[in-house]
Amino acid sequence: MTGTRACGVMVRVNYAVAAKKRCLPAFVFLTGDPMKDASTRYFIHDMDNFQSLLMTFGTNYDNAHKISHEIYDMYQAPGRYYHNMDHISQCLSLVHKAYSTHLTSNNMRTIELALWFHDTVQDKDRHDNEELSAALLTRYADDYGINPLVVEVARAAIIATNHRNIPENFIDKWVTDIDLSILSATKNTFDDYEKNGRKEYSHIDDLNWITGRTKFFHCLLEREWIYSTSDFRKLYEGAARSNVKRSLERLDNGEILV
Numbered sequence: 001m002t003g004t005r006a007c008g009v010m011v012r013v014n015y016a017v018a019a020k021k022r023c024l025p026a027f028v029f030l031t032g033d034p035m036k037d038a039s040t041r042y043f044i045h046d047m048d049n050f051q052s053l054l055m056t057f058g059t060n061y062d063n064a065h066k067i068s069h070e071i072y073d074m075y076q077a078p079g080r081y082y083h084n085m086d087h088i089s090q091c092l093s094l095v096h097k098a099y100s101t102h103l104t105s106n107n108m109r110t111i112e113l114a115l116w117f118h119d120t121v122q123d124k125d126r127h128d129n130e131e132l133s134a135a136l137l138t139r140y141a142d143d144y145g146i147n148p149l150v151v152e153v154a155r156a157a158i159i160a161t162n163h164r165n166i167p168e169n170f171i172d173k174w175v176t177d178i179d180l181s182i183l184s185a186t187k188n189t190f191d192d193y194e195k196n197g198r199k200e201y202s203h204i205d206d207l208n209w210i211t212g213r214t215k216f217f218h219c220l221l222e223r224e225w226i227y228s229t230s231d232f233r234k235l236y237e238g239a240a241r242s243n244v245k246r247s248l249e250r251l252d253n254g255e256i257l258v
Contacts, residue, residue, distance in 0.1 A: 063144035081196040114157035134158040171229035184236035195258045
């Protein structure tokens with residue numbers, strides 16, 4: 001996502017060991033609060049997880065190794081306070097939850113591919129980061145032989161995470177709902193998300209930040225549903241609306257969490 005429309009999370013995970021070993025957390029046990037689940041129940045998987053996903057879609061080991069480490073480094077770049085590996089890991093945790101209920105293995109893998117790439121490009125001065133992230137996936141696919149049919153579906157889902165339109169495609173719905181899962185977090189976690197968002201976009205002055213966030217949040221509330229899947233509506237819609245309304249009250253008063 002881009003600019004003040006962005007939704008993400010800074011789940012506090014110790015990456016000192018993970019970064020050294022080039023590994024990342026994969027969360028597999030969920031209870032109802034997506035942020036709590038992601039931060040408390042996890043185990044470490046090395047980069048083989050992402051590499052295996054890429055090889056499933058047609059590339060070889062050497063290419064998968066190269067791609068996975070380049071993507072990992074993008075998410076761990078300086079200045080990424082919520083568009084980082086913590087956000088990606090939390091998103092992937094919810095794919096596992098969905099897989100146990102509604103997703104086929106093929107759908108799950110396509111959703112995972114889209115989530116891995118959806119925030120790869122994070123240019124703070126642009127408003128088309130989703131399109132650029134989708135283009136990056138296409139470039140990797142062309143260069144390293146990733147299945148073009150899968151990439152086409154994943155590309156559309158990546159672009160849908162700009163959240164400008166209500167998604168209609170099955171994969172798009174799951175990817176955008178998972179991306180917006182931070183909105184339904186506990187108050188403290190949601191407030192941390194607000195702080196980290198402001199920190200990541202500190203180059204934007206307060207007035208423009210408030211204007212952009214207000215516009216985005218009002219856009220979400222004006223929809224019949226924030227979330228597009230029945231599962232997210234049932235589990236998280238109420239909490240998301242409550243957090244968004246609480247944030248808007250602060251913004252209307254000119255207050256910014258820092």
